Amino acid sequence: MEKKLEILPSLKCFFLPRNNHWLKRIFLVFVFIFFDYLVTLVFCQAPCEEANLYARGFMESLGVPLGLTLFVLVANVPIYMSLSLDSHIVRLPFKMAVVTETFVDAVFGWFVAGLHFSGGTSWFWYAPDLARQCLGMVLYLVIAFLLVKPYKPHYGD
Secondary structure, three states, X not given: OHHHHHHHHXXXXXXXXXXXXXXXXXXXXXXXXXXXXXXXXXXXXXXXXXXXXXXXXXXXXXXXXXXXXHHHXXXXXXXXXXXXXXXXXOOOOHHHHHHHHHHHHHHHHHHHHXXXXXXXHOOOOOOOHHHHHHHHHHHHHHHHHHHHOOOOOOOOO
């Protein structure tokens, strides 16, 4: 029974973010992932149309809806768990946290925009990849700074 109690707090770190600030950041990342998922589900008629080779492999083996769903879950659960674990581990002084988290948001914005926003919009918007990625990053950062970033953050909680 005592071992079970030791395991539960450690599992909580993987699945439950420490505070609302981190939950909002995770939610924002997954909005972009869900956008890509839904658009691909709507527009992809055959696995050969999918540009991502791993997603295509899942779709060829299991069919488009089930393969895409399973791929999205398998590929993105580690992102969720990393962000949730990060919320429990990272403790920075206020001034350092503001700079570091802004940098992290910029990196996540570029990553999410390149992988999910650009990929999702490629189904219906014939623009260069760089243009779609830049627009996605700007959109991500605007939403992050308006809705996710607290105006008076408490990095100690």
